[in-house]
Amino acid sequence: MLELRSITAGYDRRAPVVRDVSLSLAPGESVGLLGPSGCGKSTLARVAALLHRPDAGRVVVDGETARGWRHRAPRELRTAFGVVFQQPRLSADPRLTLTALIAEPLRATGRGNEAAATVPDLAARVGLGPDLLGRRPHEVSDGQLQRACLARALVLRPRWLICDEMTAMLDASTTAALVHVVEEYRAEHDAGLLAVGHDRVLLERWCDRTTHWDDLVTPFAA
Structure with missing residues (x-):
């Protein structure tokens, strides 16, 4: 509760x-x-x-x-807890690729070695194709970036x-x-x-x- x-x-x-x-x-x-x-x-x-x-x-x-x-x-x-905010551009580090953005919580908790196995499947689940994962926030739409932010919120299975x-x-x-x-x-x-x-x-x-x-x-x- x-x-x-x-x-x-x-x-x-x-x-x-x-x-x-x-x-x-x-x-x-x-x-x-x-x-x-x-x-x-x-x-x-x-x-x-x-x-x-x-x-x-x-x-x-x-x-x-x-x-x-x-x-x-x-x-x-x-x-x-997994959190998704209203404005993805304010909650995403502009220097990170979408892959790195999704994996951020894994790295922060010492589980970065899980990223290679976890991120592609989770990205696909939120509707991000492999061609988008190497891009940075300014190279994708608000909707695509919010999909990445949702994947980031789910990556630790909150x-x-x-x-x-x-x-x-x-x-x-x-x-x-x-x-x-x-x-x-x-x-x-x-x-x-x-x-x-x-x-x-x-x-x-x-x-x-x-x-x-x-x-x-x-x-x-x-």
């Missing part, structure tokens, strides 16, 4: 973006978090993935409270997927293809999914349940 308990978070303690929000996600469950741009849902997603330390509250993974964030989190927790507006910049066919890859992966590995977005139709078709941001937040006192 992934639990966010009474999370308050932001970038200035005097004006938190997220205030006293709780959300839970069971293994194998897909939860959609729906809300307008700028409401704080991306900040909450980063907290859920242990990428942003909250000002208050707890992240609990399988009954254990997370006590480290980003690179200070224990490796078994860091590798339990138990939890956080997709933060993953398809917001994509056309309908690429959106459908990437959602299909995520669902195949979830079915195989019983992974939980937190899908953040502002497209109600997509989230309600994709997820087991959808929660609106307004139903989570505690109103500020007047």
